[in-house]
Amino acid sequence: MRKRSNWMRRVSSFFDKRGRPILFAIVFLVLGFILAFSYRTFGKDAQHDQLSSSAFLAEEKYRGELIEQQERNRELSDDIGVKQEEIRAYERSFLEQEEDHADLVEEAKDLRLLLGVVPAMGQGLRVTLKDAEYDPIEQNPNDYIVHESHIFKVINELRISGAQGISINGQRITHNSYIKCTGPVITVDGRTFPAPFVIEAVGKMDVLHEALYLKGGVVDRLLLDNIVVTTEQIKNLQLAAVGEES
Template identity: 25%
Template sequence: MKKTRDMLALSLVSIFLGLILSIQFKTISKTVGEGVLPTQRAQQLASELKKAQSEKETQANRITELENKIKQYEKGGLENNTYAENLYNDAMKYRTLAGYVDLEGPGIILEINDPPADLQFGDEYSIVSDLDAILQIVSVLNAADAEAISINDQRYTAFTEIVKAGNHIEINGVSTSSPIIIKAIGDPSILESALAIKGGIVWQLRNYDYIVHLTQDQNVQIPKYRKIKEFIYAKPVEESIN
């Protein structure tokens, strides 16, 4: 009878140990698997990103090449043709107003960095989370007669969208994060004074511990707006001739 009880006890202990070993094996396998798969996925994503960046650069170079050819064709028929020259000048004027021309000239550069880590109140305490501040800066610059504005090298136009997306923002559909660098072309003194006025937007940002650098620059370069706007529903109103 005692021998039977001992065998039964030994069997129960063996089953119990087997279950423990099985659970541990599955846990280890799962942990190792989770460690390997994300690494392989990260390498794959990095390779795809590098390929996409290379393709983007190639396409950008191709676009620049075609744009230069278009300029050559446009200028080709201007010589001794006043009408064509006037048409070309008007076209360039409206392209400039729409933001489809690279520009350079005197202006200001405003760089906004997040507060030091020891002064932040959480992961969301970042300039990219404060879209109102960014839009206020744009409004102040427009009120100060800025002729062109860019945010992290994205041209700001009437069609520009600034959208919060996770821990970054998208401007013209392009992801960007801190620091935010805003450039504007115009009278440097007027633009700087409009931003740096006491109680103004720069004062407010510094009051919230953002690291702000505002400088005048005699050769601010602002790239063109890259997206093409197609009008599907809107059309010009034809004026009646009396």
């Protein structure tokens, strides 16, 4: 018993003299590891949240623009539907009467041009949209390429300004044309085209040109989106009818 008591006293003396510093060192080491782990974990979470927030805002912006363009396209489609019904009404009237309907014939011709069922010829405007130069390492490439929303802005403005016929890279555009952007290319009614995108419109070239270059108008908005825009007024422009494109 005496030997055991002496041994216990020696162990207790050892921890009193040497054990406390070691114990403190272990405690501080564990605390330091916990703090370092927490900093790395929460720091990464904060950075991830910031990147996610930026991506969400950009996505919301493009979604809003796309919805706006889709709404405008639906309005234009409704207008075309009304015009088609007017054409049918005019044609029925032609069968019933033999009077001179020169004005109606001219209007029907304009409507057929809008529908793309006949070739369009005359003066007009050529608009070319190009991707801007960018550094893929430092910048987001999606902020420097042409999207379908940019093309819709040009097409809608040309239609409102009296364009009788419109084409994209030689593909005639109709009231129900389908345009979709896939990376650096666009698909128009099933046909894929790379940049640059050439939009041609037959109509009064001065009117079309001035409409695009209104202050705060289409061209100004495209430039703000880093799109390279060039326009050319053409005295003799020819657009093929739907189904006759090369």
